[in-house]
Amino acid sequence: MSDVIQLLPDHVANQIAAGEVVQRPASVIKELLENAIDAKAEQIQVVIKDAGKTLVQVVDDGVGMSLTDARMSFERHATSKIKAAEDLFSLKTKGFRGEALASIAAIAHVELKTRPEDEEVGTSIKIEGSEIISQDACVAPKGTSISVKNLFYNIPARRNFLKSDNVETRHIIDEFQRVALAHPQISFSLFHNGSELFQLPKTNHRQRITNIFGGKTNEKLVPVEEDTDILKISGFVGKPEFAKKSRGEQFFFVNDRYIKSPYLNHAVNAAFEGLLKEKTYPSYFLFLQVDPKSIDINIHPTKTEIKFDDEHALYAMLRSAIKHSLGQFNVAPVLDFERDSNLDTPYEYKNKEVETPKIEVDQNFNPFQSETNSYRSGASATSSYKKESAAWESLYSGMDNEPEDQGDLKQIEFESEEVTGSLFQNKEEESEKSTFQLHKKYIVSTLKSGILVIDQHRAHTRILYEELLKNITVTAAVSQQLLFPLKLQFNKHEVEMIKEIKESLEQTGFVFSELEEDSVEITGIPTLISESEVGMLLERLLSDMEHNIPDNGFSQTDLLAKSLANGMAVKSGTLLNNTEQQHIVNRLFACKEPSLSPSNRSVFVTLTVDELDKKFM
Ligand code: ADP
Ligand code: MG
Numbered sequence: 001m002s003d004v005i006q007l008l009p010d011h012v013a014n015q016i017a018a019g020e021v022v023q024r025p026a027s028v029i030k031e032l033l034e035n036a037i038d039a040k041a042e043q044i045q046v047v048i049k050d051a052g053k054t055l056v057q058v059v060d061d062g063v064g065m066s067l068t069d070a071r072m073s074f075e076r077h078a079t080s081k082i083k084a085a086e087d088l089f090s091l092k093t094k095g096f097r098g099e100a101l102a103s104i105a106a107i108a109h110v111e112l113k114t115r116p117e118d119e120e121v122g123t124s125i126k127i128e129g130s131e132i133i134s135q136d137a138c139v140a141p142k143g144t145s146i147s148v149k150n151l152f153y154n155i156p157a158r159r160n161f162l163k164s165d166n167v168e169t170r171h172i173i174d175e176f177q178r179v180a181l182a183h184p185q186i187s188f189s190l191f192h193n194g195s196e197l198f199q200l201p202k203t204n205h206r207q208r209i210t211n212i213f214g215g216k217t218n219e220k221l222v223p224v225e226e227d228t229d230i231l232k233i234s235g236f237v238g239k240p241e242f243a244k245k246s247r248g249e250q251f252f253f254v255n256d257r258y259i260k261s262p263y264l265n266h267a268v269n270a271a272f273e274g275l276l277k278e279k280t281y282p283s284y285f286l287f288l289q290v291d292p293k294s295i296d297i298n299i300h301p302t303k304t305e306i307k308f309d310d311e312h313a314l315y316a317m318l319r320s321a322i323k324h325s326l327g328q329f330n331v332a333p334v335l336d337f338e339r340d341s342n343l344d345t346p347y348e349y350k351n352k353e354v355e356t357p358k359i360e361v362d363q364n365f366n367p368f369q370s371e372t373n374s375y376r377s378g379a380s381a382t383s384s385y386k387k388e389s390a391a392w393e394s395l396y397s398g399m400d401n402e403p404e405d406q407g408d409l410k411q412i413e414f415e416s417e418e419v420t421g422s423l424f425q426n427k428e429e430e431s432e433k434s435t436f437q438l439h440k441k442y443i444v445s446t447l448k449s450g451i452l453v454i455d456q457h458r459a460h461t462r463i464l465y466e467e468l469l470k471n472i473t474v475t476a477a478v479s480q481q482l483l484f485p486l487k488l489q490f491n492k493h494e495v496e497m498i499k500e501i502k503e504s505l506e507q508t509g510f511v512f513s514e515l516e517e518d519s520v521e522i523t524g525i526p527t528l529i530s531e532s533e534v535g536m537l538l539e540r541l542l543s544d545m546e547h548n549i550p551d552n553g554f555s556q557t558d559l560l561a562k563s564l565a566n567g568m569a570v571k572s573g574t575l576l577n578n579t580e581q582q583h584i585v586n587r588l589f590a591c592k593e594p595s596l597s598p599s600n601r602s603v604f605v606t607l608t609v610d611e612l613d614k615k616f617m
Pocket of ligand 1: 031035036039060062063064065073074078079080081094095096097098099100101102143144
């Protein structure tokens with residue numbers, strides 16, 4: 001047979017390579033920023049339009065390129081950064097593969113303007129889909145400017161694969177922050193559709209972190225320093241009490257390169273052992289310096305994963321350095337339980353003035369235990385309700401009026417025929433016997449055919465989830481006006497996420513008066529929640545969103561309802577009185593899908609008399 005193997009034409013090879021390097025506009029930003037840093041820029045400006053889909057431009061004041069270099073830079077495997085394979089083992093630059101510009105030029109409209117300091121005229125090159133369109137001499141400031149327009153214009157499938165502008169902007173902000181954090185000695189700015197997202201002046205690490213994550217960050221940081229033969233650590237960890245519900249602020253940099261390392265992350269967590277509340281994550285910004293010979297960066301095209309020669313030693317050092325810092329700054333728990341930790345003075349602060357004691361908040365406060373709790377009473381509470389059921393009402397059915405049809409019990413048939421909306425108004429005595437609580441976790445109820453054991457948290461989550469969904473998609477919920485606007489601190493990234501879901505949140509009853517760079521101001525909240533819960537619920541929601549980026553409007557709404565419902569629902573371990581138990585049972589079986597929690601887990605199990613009989617055989 002005739003030969004069939006051919007070499008792929010360059011532009012095809014470049015397009016294939018591009019798939020590895022460029023997943024989205026954020027990848028372009030990362031590559032261009034890294035090139036600017038390698039070119040020793042002191043000032044770098046990023047301009048994007050439409051989340052980078054229309055334009056990504058990076059302008060630097062670095063060394064620039066000669067005419068020949070400018071042409072060469074778009075060739076595949078063209079790099080000024082290494083000359084021989086050995087150089088791979090002593091990398092001091094970000095780039096070395098020589099494929100970023102070639103890849104980007106294969107899938108976008110690219111315009112390069114560049115001038116080295118010692119030349120009078122610059123070079124301008126236009127290239128589209130790997131093809132040089134024009135090349136001219138031009139007037140240009142020292143340095144390089146690269147615009148990348150219409151990314152993936154020739155690969156519609158990839159273009160369609162891009163997420164919403166908000167999601168893509170979030171990825172861009174992530175990449176931008178990672179690079180900016182690693183290089184505080186360079187000033188950076190980021191503009192999106194004409195508005196300034198970041199303006200970061202040249203500074204030190206601590207100040208850069210604060211500039212990015214907001215003014216309050218500074219006081220939450222504990223410095224970490226360690227210097228050994230094989231590893232130099234500097235940076236900061238967040239004080240344990242400020243640990244977040246999301247992993248958003250966790251950064252490792254190795255030789256000024258952002259990397260992901262589950263293994264080192266584990267070392268940090270080990271250092272925090274015993275100091276964190278469940279499901280919270282400490283912030284950290286850790287800068288590690290190691291001998292370039294002892295790492296291999298070559299194992300991933302985006303260069304965010306690296307291999308260390310002596311991982312175990314690094315682990316141990318990192319953990320002990322952080323432990324030491326936490327101890328020294330007196331944030332680790334004191335073993336002497338009698339001692340009030342507020343009175344402990346770290347030795348550095350011996351001569352400082354005494355701080356005002358903090359107000360303690362009872363974390364275990366249980367609204368169900370007290371009749372005179374301060375929750376708002378619901379508009380729909382009828383006068384014949386007992387006081388406690390009025391409180392119950394306002395907590396759990398304030399969003400809309402009572403469901404019209406509580407008697408719709410679907411498959412399950414209850415022993416008492418009167419399972420209706422009026423159940424605990426008139427027949428309280430009688431109905432009191434039909435449920436009880438087991439282990440503060442399950443509600444047990446009798447059926448004609450046996451017994452029903454309901455997981456109280458899951459059941460309540462299901463109820464709230466359906467109500468929230470209805471509010472978001474069908475009717476807007478009622479909102480309670482706050483007496484004083486509530487100002488919550490978030491980082492920019494989180495504020496971007498809130499913008500993305502603002503409309504849905506408003507449908508549930510939130511009213512946002514201001515969305516600033518690093519805070520939001522809220523003047524109204526859903527009637528279902530109390531003011532003190534708002535921060536926790538939103539943080540949790542953002543964390544859920546981060547770990548589960550939804551693809552379309554529907555699933556985003558769904559995620560929002562799931563997350564809020566989960567956060568709002570009564571926890572297991574909460575004592576419920578009879579009225580509350582029955583309220584859950586009734587409302588559960590008025591749900592569309594009572595048997596499954598929103599995350600598809602069983603809400604209840606039944607045990608029939610037949611099954612019981614068998615057990616006694
Ligand atoms: P790499 O960074 O791996 O070398 P790239 O494709 O990103 O590969 O860049 C190719 C070459 O183009 C670089 O090695 C560098 O010499 C040159 N170059 C790219 N961007 C810039 C810039 N902003 N300033 C100066 N030179 C640049
Ligand atoms: Mg590069």
